[in-house]
Amino acid sequence: MVEAFEEGRYLYCVVDADATSETGEPFSMAGIDDETVSVVAENGIGAVVQSCESPYDTDDLELVRDWLLTHQEVVDAAGETFGTPLPFRFDTILKGDDDRVRTWLTDQRETLETHLADFAGHWEYRVGVAWDGELVREELESSDDELADLRDRIDEASEGTAFLLEKQYDSRIRDLRQARKESLTSRLRENLEPLVREIDVLDSHQNVLGEGSSDEVVQVAFLAHEEREADIGTVLDDIAAEPGIEVRFTGPWPPYSFAPELDA
Amino acid sequence: MRETGPTRSQSDLAEMLELLLDKGVVINADIAVTVGETELLGVKLRAAIASFETAAKYGLEFPEGTDMKRVEDAAGVEELAEEETVPVESGGGSSEANDDGENDEEAEEASEADEDAEKAEAKHDGD
Numbered sequence: 001m002v003e004a005f006e007e008g009r010y011l012y013c014v015v016d017a018d019a020t021s022e023t024g025e026p027f028s029m030a031g032i033d034d035e036t037v038s039v040v041a042e043n044g045i046g047a048v049v050q051s052c053e054s055p056y057d058t059d060d061l062e063l064v065r066d067w068l069l070t071h072q073e074v075v076d077a078a079g080e081t082f083g084t085p086l087p088f089r090f091d092t093i094l095k096g097d098d099d100r101v102r103t104w105l106t107d108q109r110e111t112l113e114t115h116l117a118d119f120a121g122h123w124e125y126r127v128g129v130a131w132d133g134e135l136v137r138e139e140l141e142s143s144d145d146e147l148a149d150l151r152d153r154i155d156e157a158s159e160g161t162a163f164l165l166e167k168q169y170d171s172r173i174r175d176l177r178q179a180r181k182e183s184l185t186s187r188l189r190e191n192l193e194p195l196v197r198e199i200d201v202l203d204s205h206q207n208v209l210g211e212g213s214s215d216e217v218v219q220v221a222f223l224a225h226e227e228r229e230a231d232i233g234t235v236l237d238d239i240a241a242e243p244g245i246e247v248r249f250t251g252p253w254p255p256y257s258f259a260p261e262l263d264a
Numbered sequence: 265m266r267e268t269g270p271t272r273s274q275s276d277l278a279e280m281l282e283l284l285l286d287k288g289v290v291i292n293a294d295i296a297v298t299v300g301e302t303e304l305l306g307v308k309l310r311a312a313i314a315s316f317e318t319a320a321k322y323g324l325e326f327p328e329g330t331d332m333k334r335v336e337d338a339a340g341v342e343e344l345a346e347e348e349t350v351p352v353e354s355g356g357g358s359s360e361a362n363d364d365g366e367n368d369e370e371a372e373e374a375s376e377a378d379e380d381a382e383k384a385e386a387k388h389d390g391d
Contacts, residue, residue, distance in 0.1 A: 008297075014289070055297060068281045089288035094296050104295065125270055126279065233268040251270040253280055256287040263292050 008093040009049040009101050010056075012037065012074045013085035013254065016116050017046030027081050032056060032070050039078075040098050042105040045112050047094075048078045048085070049101060055091050075254045084119045086112070087254035108262060115260055121225050122197060123252030127236065128216035129184060132244035140176045147172055184239075185218045191235045196224040198258055216248070223258045 010032065017039060027048070031037035035050040056067055068090060075087045094101055105112065141147050147169065154165045185201060192199055199222040224232060233249065240247040290296075 011289075011291075011296075065281075068284055069277075071284055072277070072280060087288045089286070089290050090284040092288075092290060092296060094291070096295070100295075126276075229269060233270075237268060248276075249270045250272060250276040250279070253272075253283075256280075256283040259287060259289045261290055261292060 006053070007097050008052050008054070008095050009040070009047070009098065010035075010052045011088045011092045011094055012048040012050075012071060013078050013087045014105075014112055014116070015039070015046045015048060015078050015082035015085045016044065016120070017041040017082065018044045019082045027078065029074060029077055030070075031074050032067050037074050040101045040105070042102045043109055045105050045109060045116070046082065047101050047105060048074065049094075049098075051097075052093060055093060057091075079254055084116075084122055085254055086115055086119065087256050087259060089259075111262065119223075119255055119258075121227070122223050122255060123226055124221060124255040124257055125196075125224055125229075125232065125249065125251030125253070126221045127188070127192075127219070127250075128248040129188065129218040129239065130215045130246045130248070131184075131217055133215070135244035136177060136180065137173065140173060140180070144172070144176060147176075181217050185220075188218060188220060188239065191238070192220070192222060192232065195228045195231050195235065196222040198223040200257060221257045223255055226252060 012031070027037075027039045027046075029037050031050040032052075033056075035052065037048060037050045039046040039048055041047075058064060071090055075085055079085045094104060096103075141151075150165055150169045150172065154162045154169065157165055189199060189201065199220055202219040202221060229252075236247045236249050239245060
Protein backbone atom coordinates (compact mmCIF):
# COMPACT_ATOMS: atom_id res chain seq x y z
CA MET A 1 0.00 0.00 0.00
CA VAL A 2 1.03 3.60 -0.39
CA GLU A 3 3.65 4.73 2.07
CA ALA A 4 4.87 8.18 2.97
CA PHE A 5 8.43 9.33 2.36
CA GLU A 6 10.22 12.57 3.03
CA GLU A 7 11.66 13.00 -0.40
CA GLY A 8 11.31 11.03 -3.57
CA ARG A 9 12.17 11.05 -7.25
CA TYR A 10 9.44 10.18 -9.70
CA LEU A 11 10.97 8.06 -12.47
CA TYR A 12 9.88 8.57 -16.07
CA CYS A 13 12.53 6.58 -17.85
CA VAL A 14 16.21 5.68 -18.07
CA VAL A 15 18.17 6.87 -21.11
CA ASP A 16 21.59 6.79 -22.68
CA ALA A 17 22.75 10.19 -21.41
CA ASP A 18 25.72 10.29 -23.78
CA ALA A 19 23.31 11.01 -26.59
CA THR A 20 22.59 14.72 -26.36
CA SER A 21 20.09 17.04 -27.94
CA GLU A 22 21.08 18.89 -31.11
CA THR A 23 20.87 22.21 -29.33
CA GLY A 24 23.23 21.07 -26.61
CA GLU A 25 20.77 22.41 -24.05
CA PRO A 26 20.26 20.25 -20.98
CA PHE A 27 17.01 18.28 -21.15
CA SER A 28 14.31 20.01 -19.15
CA MET A 29 10.56 20.28 -19.33
CA ALA A 30 7.47 20.59 -17.18
CA GLY A 31 6.31 17.30 -15.74
CA ILE A 32 3.44 16.12 -13.58
CA ASP A 33 1.90 18.98 -11.60
CA ASP A 34 4.31 21.31 -13.43
CA GLU A 35 7.31 20.06 -11.48
CA THR A 36 10.59 20.47 -13.35
CA VAL A 37 11.82 17.34 -15.08
CA SER A 38 15.56 16.86 -15.29
CA VAL A 39 18.12 14.20 -16.08
CA VAL A 40 20.22 12.82 -13.26
CA ALA A 41 23.20 11.17 -14.93
CA GLU A 42 25.98 8.90 -13.76
CA ASN A 43 28.48 7.03 -15.96
CA GLY A 44 26.60 7.99 -19.11
CA ILE A 45 23.28 6.61 -17.89
CA GLY A 46 20.54 9.13 -17.19
CA ALA A 47 17.41 8.85 -15.11
CA VAL A 48 14.69 11.26 -16.23
CA VAL A 49 13.11 12.36 -12.96
CA GLN A 50 11.24 14.99 -11.04
CA SER A 51 11.04 15.45 -7.30
CA CYS A 52 7.92 14.42 -5.39
CA GLU A 53 6.89 13.92 -1.78
CA SER A 54 4.27 11.22 -2.19
CA PRO A 55 2.81 9.05 -4.92
CA TYR A 56 0.35 10.79 -7.19
CA ASP A 57 -3.19 9.94 -6.27
CA THR A 58 -6.45 11.79 -6.66
CA ASP A 59 -10.17 11.28 -7.14
CA ASP A 60 -10.18 13.81 -9.94
CA LEU A 61 -10.16 11.79 -13.14
CA GLU A 62 -9.45 14.80 -15.28
CA LEU A 63 -6.26 15.27 -13.30
CA VAL A 64 -5.33 11.60 -13.50
CA ARG A 65 -5.66 11.67 -17.25
CA ASP A 66 -3.48 14.76 -17.41
CA TRP A 67 -0.84 12.95 -15.35
CA LEU A 68 -0.88 9.96 -17.67
CA LEU A 69 -0.60 12.18 -20.72
CA THR A 70 2.22 14.12 -19.10
CA HIS A 71 4.07 10.92 -18.21
CA GLN A 72 3.80 9.82 -21.82
CA GLU A 73 4.86 13.26 -23.14
CA VAL A 74 7.97 13.31 -20.98
CA VAL A 75 8.98 9.79 -21.99
CA ASP A 76 8.37 10.69 -25.65
CA ALA A 77 10.45 13.84 -25.40
CA ALA A 78 13.25 11.94 -23.67
CA GLY A 79 13.11 9.35 -26.45
CA GLU A 80 13.45 12.02 -29.11
CA THR A 81 16.47 13.49 -27.37
CA PHE A 82 18.32 10.41 -26.18
CA GLY A 83 17.03 7.55 -28.30
CA THR A 84 14.93 4.62 -27.09
CA PRO A 85 14.20 5.06 -23.37
CA LEU A 86 13.51 2.37 -20.80
CA PRO A 87 10.05 3.62 -19.79
CA PHE A 88 8.85 3.19 -16.22
CA ARG A 89 5.38 2.27 -15.11
CA PHE A 90 3.21 5.18 -14.03
CA ASP A 91 3.80 6.32 -10.42
CA THR A 92 7.13 4.57 -9.88
CA ILE A 93 9.11 6.52 -7.32
CA LEU A 94 12.58 6.11 -5.89
CA LYS A 95 12.73 7.04 -2.21
CA GLY A 96 15.44 9.63 -1.74
CA ASP A 97 17.09 12.58 -3.47
CA ASP A 98 19.25 12.99 -6.60
CA ASP A 99 22.20 11.39 -4.83
CA ARG A 100 20.06 8.35 -4.11
CA VAL A 101 19.22 8.19 -7.83
CA ARG A 102 22.94 8.37 -8.68
CA THR A 103 23.71 5.57 -6.24
CA TRP A 104 20.99 3.46 -7.81
CA LEU A 105 22.33 4.19 -11.32
CA THR A 106 25.80 3.14 -10.16
CA ASP A 107 24.49 -0.04 -8.52
CA GLN A 108 22.48 -0.98 -11.59
CA ARG A 109 24.97 0.23 -14.15
CA GLU A 110 25.62 -3.10 -15.81
CA THR A 111 21.98 -4.11 -16.04
CA LEU A 112 20.87 -0.73 -17.34
CA GLU A 113 23.67 -0.53 -19.92
CA THR A 114 22.75 -3.96 -21.20
CA HIS A 115 19.07 -3.09 -21.53
CA LEU A 116 19.77 0.28 -23.15
CA ALA A 117 22.10 -1.30 -25.70
CA ASP A 118 19.55 -4.02 -26.29
CA PHE A 119 16.67 -1.60 -26.94
CA ALA A 120 18.69 0.96 -28.92
CA GLY A 121 16.88 1.84 -32.14
CA HIS A 122 13.95 -0.43 -31.23
CA TRP A 123 10.42 0.76 -30.47
CA GLU A 124 7.09 -0.75 -29.65
CA TYR A 125 4.51 -0.93 -32.43
CA ARG A 126 0.92 -2.09 -32.24
CA VAL A 127 -1.33 -3.50 -34.91
CA GLY A 128 -5.06 -4.08 -34.87
CA VAL A 129 -6.84 -5.92 -37.66
CA ALA A 130 -10.56 -5.39 -38.10
CA TRP A 131 -12.80 -7.14 -40.59
CA ASP A 132 -16.21 -6.46 -41.99
CA GLY A 133 -18.32 -9.03 -40.15
CA GLU A 134 -21.08 -9.03 -42.76
CA LEU A 135 -18.62 -9.60 -45.56
CA VAL A 136 -16.88 -12.43 -43.70
CA ARG A 137 -20.23 -14.07 -43.08
CA GLU A 138 -21.19 -13.81 -46.75
CA GLU A 139 -17.87 -15.30 -47.80
CA LEU A 140 -18.18 -18.19 -45.40
CA GLU A 141 -21.76 -18.84 -46.47
CA SER A 142 -20.86 -18.88 -50.14
CA SER A 143 -17.81 -21.12 -49.76
CA ASP A 144 -18.69 -23.71 -47.10
CA ASP A 145 -20.46 -26.88 -48.25
CA GLU A 146 -21.70 -27.77 -44.80
CA LEU A 147 -23.45 -24.41 -44.46
CA ALA A 148 -25.01 -24.77 -47.90
CA ASP A 149 -26.28 -28.21 -46.96
CA LEU A 150 -27.73 -26.95 -43.68
CA ARG A 151 -29.40 -24.06 -45.49
CA ASP A 152 -31.11 -26.48 -47.90
CA ARG A 153 -32.32 -28.66 -45.03
CA ILE A 154 -33.60 -25.65 -43.10
CA ASP A 155 -35.60 -24.51 -46.11
CA GLU A 156 -37.34 -27.91 -46.31
CA ALA A 157 -37.70 -28.61 -42.59
CA SER A 158 -40.67 -28.18 -40.26
CA GLU A 159 -40.53 -25.28 -37.88
CA GLY A 160 -39.20 -27.26 -34.92
CA THR A 161 -36.52 -29.01 -36.91
CA ALA A 162 -35.59 -25.80 -38.67
CA PHE A 163 -35.01 -24.16 -35.31
CA LEU A 164 -32.53 -26.87 -34.32
CA LEU A 165 -30.82 -26.72 -37.70
CA GLU A 166 -30.52 -22.94 -37.37
CA LYS A 167 -28.67 -23.52 -34.11
CA GLN A 168 -26.29 -25.86 -35.89
CA TYR A 169 -25.90 -23.34 -38.67
CA ASP A 170 -24.96 -20.55 -36.25
CA SER A 171 -22.54 -22.81 -34.45
CA ARG A 172 -20.88 -23.74 -37.75
CA ILE A 173 -20.55 -20.04 -38.65
CA ARG A 174 -18.94 -19.38 -35.26
CA ASP A 175 -16.43 -22.20 -35.74
CA LEU A 176 -15.56 -21.04 -39.24
CA ARG A 177 -15.16 -17.49 -38.07
CA GLN A 178 -12.89 -18.59 -35.24
CA ALA A 179 -10.81 -20.61 -37.71
CA ARG A 180 -10.60 -17.60 -40.01
CA LYS A 181 -9.46 -15.44 -37.11
CA GLU A 182 -6.81 -17.98 -36.11
CA SER A 183 -5.47 -18.20 -39.63
CA LEU A 184 -5.32 -14.41 -39.86
CA THR A 185 -3.43 -14.32 -36.56
CA SER A 186 -0.97 -16.98 -37.70
CA ARG A 187 -0.42 -15.21 -40.98
CA LEU A 188 0.23 -11.91 -39.24
CA ARG A 189 2.63 -13.55 -36.80
CA GLU A 190 4.51 -15.55 -39.45
CA ASN A 191 4.92 -12.57 -41.76
CA LEU A 192 6.01 -10.21 -39.00
CA GLU A 193 8.30 -12.54 -37.07
CA PRO A 194 11.29 -12.21 -39.44
CA LEU A 195 11.03 -8.41 -39.12
CA VAL A 196 10.59 -7.99 -35.37
CA ARG A 197 12.48 -8.91 -32.24
CA GLU A 198 9.51 -9.86 -30.08
CA ILE A 199 5.82 -10.19 -30.78
CA ASP A 200 2.82 -10.63 -28.49
CA VAL A 201 -0.66 -11.52 -29.61
CA LEU A 202 -2.98 -9.54 -27.34
CA ASP A 203 -6.25 -10.81 -25.97
CA SER A 204 -9.12 -8.93 -27.49
CA HIS A 205 -10.68 -7.35 -24.45
CA GLN A 206 -14.26 -6.75 -23.65
CA ASN A 207 -15.17 -3.14 -23.94
CA VAL A 208 -15.28 -1.37 -20.65
CA LEU A 209 -18.22 0.84 -21.34
CA GLY A 210 -20.36 -1.96 -22.67
CA GLU A 211 -20.82 -0.20 -25.98
CA GLY A 212 -20.09 -3.26 -28.07
CA SER A 213 -16.69 -4.83 -28.34
CA SER A 214 -13.93 -3.53 -30.57
CA ASP A 215 -14.34 -4.68 -34.14
CA GLU A 216 -10.67 -5.62 -34.19
CA VAL A 217 -10.43 -9.38 -34.31
CA VAL A 218 -6.66 -9.54 -33.89
CA GLN A 219 -4.36 -7.25 -31.96
CA VAL A 220 -0.60 -7.63 -31.68
CA ALA A 221 2.21 -5.66 -30.09
CA PHE A 222 5.79 -6.06 -31.20
CA LEU A 223 9.26 -4.72 -30.61
CA ALA A 224 11.05 -3.83 -33.83
CA HIS A 225 13.93 -1.75 -35.10
CA GLU A 226 12.85 1.60 -36.54
CA GLU A 227 14.54 0.73 -39.85
CA ARG A 228 12.06 -2.12 -40.30
CA GLU A 229 9.03 0.17 -40.38
CA ALA A 230 8.73 0.22 -44.16
CA ASP A 231 9.05 -3.57 -44.49
CA ILE A 232 6.48 -4.04 -41.77
CA GLY A 233 4.21 -1.57 -43.59
CA THR A 234 4.50 -3.69 -46.72
CA VAL A 235 3.48 -6.85 -44.86
CA LEU A 236 0.50 -5.03 -43.38
CA ASP A 237 -0.47 -3.57 -46.77
CA ASP A 238 -0.69 -7.10 -48.14
CA ILE A 239 -3.06 -8.09 -45.37
CA ALA A 240 -5.07 -4.87 -45.69
CA ALA A 241 -5.47 -5.46 -49.42
CA GLU A 242 -8.05 -8.17 -48.77
CA PRO A 243 -11.66 -7.10 -49.07
CA GLY A 244 -13.27 -6.08 -45.79
CA ILE A 245 -9.98 -5.99 -43.88
CA GLU A 246 -8.74 -2.87 -42.12
CA VAL A 247 -5.36 -2.59 -40.46
CA ARG A 248 -4.41 -0.08 -37.80
CA PHE A 249 -0.64 0.31 -37.35
CA THR A 250 0.52 2.57 -34.52
CA GLY A 251 3.90 3.61 -33.20
CA PRO A 252 6.73 4.15 -32.66
CA TRP A 253 6.03 3.98 -28.92
CA PRO A 254 8.40 3.64 -25.99
CA PRO A 255 8.78 -0.11 -25.39
CA TYR A 256 6.38 -0.36 -22.43
CA SER A 257 5.16 -3.86 -23.17
CA PHE A 258 8.66 -5.25 -23.47
CA ALA A 259 10.27 -3.37 -20.59
CA PRO A 260 12.32 -5.38 -18.10
CA GLU A 261 11.76 -5.77 -14.35
CA LEU A 262 14.61 -4.57 -12.20
CA ASP A 263 15.32 -6.29 -8.91
CA ALA A 264 16.86 -3.30 -7.21
CA MET B 265 -7.57 1.62 -45.74
CA ARG B 266 -3.97 1.14 -46.79
CA GLU B 267 -1.23 2.29 -44.47
CA THR B 268 2.45 2.20 -45.18
CA GLY B 269 3.71 3.66 -41.94
CA PRO B 270 2.70 3.70 -38.30
CA THR B 271 0.51 6.50 -36.95
CA ARG B 272 0.25 8.19 -33.60
CA SER B 273 -3.10 9.91 -33.45
CA GLN B 274 -4.88 10.81 -30.27
CA SER B 275 -7.12 7.79 -30.47
CA ASP B 276 -4.01 5.63 -30.65
CA LEU B 277 -2.82 7.34 -27.50
CA ALA B 278 -5.79 6.06 -25.49
CA GLU B 279 -4.59 2.53 -26.05
CA MET B 280 -1.09 3.59 -25.09
CA LEU B 281 -2.04 5.16 -21.79
CA GLU B 282 -3.46 1.90 -20.59
CA LEU B 283 0.02 0.43 -20.89
CA LEU B 284 1.41 2.95 -18.41
CA LEU B 285 -0.63 1.21 -15.72
CA ASP B 286 0.54 -2.35 -15.99
CA LYS B 287 3.53 -2.30 -18.30
CA GLY B 288 6.80 -0.46 -18.15
CA VAL B 289 9.84 -0.91 -15.94
CA VAL B 290 9.21 -1.63 -12.28
CA ILE B 291 11.73 -1.83 -9.48
CA ASN B 292 11.14 -4.80 -7.20
CA ALA B 293 12.85 -3.42 -4.12
CA ASP B 294 12.20 -1.45 -0.97
CA ILE B 295 13.99 1.57 -2.36
CA ALA B 296 11.07 2.28 -4.67
CA VAL B 297 7.29 2.45 -4.58
CA THR B 298 4.91 1.79 -7.40
CA VAL B 299 1.29 2.57 -6.72
CA GLY B 300 0.00 2.11 -10.22
CA GLU B 301 -0.72 -1.48 -9.23
CA THR B 302 -3.01 -0.72 -6.34
CA GLU B 303 -6.48 -1.63 -7.42
CA LEU B 304 -8.19 1.52 -6.28
CA LEU B 305 -5.95 3.82 -8.24
CA GLY B 306 -5.88 1.33 -11.08
CA VAL B 307 -9.66 1.45 -11.38
CA LYS B 308 -9.65 5.22 -11.35
CA LEU B 309 -6.93 5.38 -13.95
CA ARG B 310 -8.65 2.95 -16.24
CA ALA B 311 -11.86 4.88 -15.90
CA ALA B 312 -9.96 8.01 -16.77
CA ILE B 313 -8.62 6.39 -19.89
CA ALA B 314 -11.99 4.96 -20.76
CA SER B 315 -13.30 8.48 -20.77
CA PHE B 316 -11.42 9.22 -23.95
CA GLU B 317 -14.28 9.41 -26.38
CA THR B 318 -12.37 7.16 -28.71
CA ALA B 319 -11.90 4.52 -26.04
CA ALA B 320 -15.08 2.95 -27.33
CA LYS B 321 -12.83 1.55 -30.03
CA TYR B 322 -10.67 -0.31 -27.57
CA GLY B 323 -11.62 -2.74 -24.89
CA LEU B 324 -10.02 -1.89 -21.58
CA GLU B 325 -9.35 -4.72 -19.22
CA PHE B 326 -10.44 -4.56 -15.62
CA PRO B 327 -9.36 -6.85 -12.82
CA GLU B 328 -11.83 -9.46 -11.56
CA GLY B 329 -14.37 -8.05 -9.15
CA THR B 330 -14.07 -4.47 -10.29
CA ASP B 331 -17.10 -2.37 -9.52
CA MET B 332 -18.11 -1.71 -13.11
CA LYS B 333 -20.94 0.57 -12.15
CA ARG B 334 -18.47 2.85 -10.45
CA VAL B 335 -16.23 2.81 -13.47
CA GLU B 336 -19.06 3.68 -15.80
CA ASP B 337 -20.20 6.47 -13.53
CA ALA B 338 -16.68 7.76 -13.33
CA ALA B 339 -16.12 7.51 -17.05
CA GLY B 340 -19.55 8.80 -17.96
CA VAL B 341 -19.15 12.22 -16.41
CA GLU B 342 -15.95 12.95 -18.23
CA GLU B 343 -15.54 15.52 -20.94
CA LEU B 344 -12.61 15.33 -23.29
CA ALA B 345 -10.51 18.44 -22.92
CA GLU B 346 -7.52 18.07 -25.16
CA GLU B 347 -5.63 20.70 -27.04
CA GLU B 348 -4.94 18.44 -29.98
CA THR B 349 -7.69 18.01 -32.47
CA VAL B 350 -8.68 14.56 -33.48
CA PRO B 351 -8.08 13.72 -37.12
CA VAL B 352 -11.50 12.78 -38.41
CA GLU B 353 -11.42 10.03 -40.98
CA SER B 354 -12.98 10.72 -44.32
CA GLY B 355 -16.54 9.60 -44.67
CA GLY B 356 -17.59 10.99 -41.31
CA GLY B 357 -21.24 11.96 -41.09
CA SER B 358 -22.44 15.50 -40.72
CA SER B 359 -21.94 16.92 -37.29
CA GLU B 360 -25.11 18.11 -35.66
CA ALA B 361 -23.05 19.19 -32.70
CA ASN B 362 -22.22 22.39 -34.55
CA ASP B 363 -25.72 23.60 -33.90
CA ASP B 364 -25.36 23.19 -30.18
CA GLY B 365 -23.10 26.16 -29.79
CA GLU B 366 -20.12 23.99 -28.93
CA ASN B 367 -16.71 24.95 -30.16
CA ASP B 368 -15.25 23.40 -33.28
CA GLU B 369 -12.95 21.08 -31.41
CA GLU B 370 -15.78 19.50 -29.48
CA ALA B 371 -17.86 19.29 -32.61
CA GLU B 372 -15.07 17.50 -34.37
CA GLU B 373 -14.74 14.99 -31.58
CA ALA B 374 -18.46 14.55 -31.44
CA SER B 375 -18.55 13.82 -35.12
CA GLU B 376 -15.91 11.17 -34.68
CA ALA B 377 -17.87 9.69 -31.82
CA ASP B 378 -20.94 9.68 -34.07
CA GLU B 379 -18.92 7.99 -36.72
CA ASP B 380 -17.76 5.36 -34.27
CA ALA B 381 -21.32 4.80 -33.21
CA GLU B 382 -22.34 4.39 -36.84
CA LYS B 383 -19.53 1.93 -37.38
CA ALA B 384 -20.56 0.01 -34.30
CA GLU B 385 -24.13 -0.14 -35.59
CA ALA B 386 -23.01 -1.20 -39.01
CA LYS B 387 -20.88 -3.97 -37.55
CA HIS B 388 -22.92 -5.19 -34.61
CA ASP B 389 -22.03 -8.65 -35.77
CA GLY B 390 -21.37 -10.00 -32.30
CA ASP B 391 -18.22 -11.94 -31.51
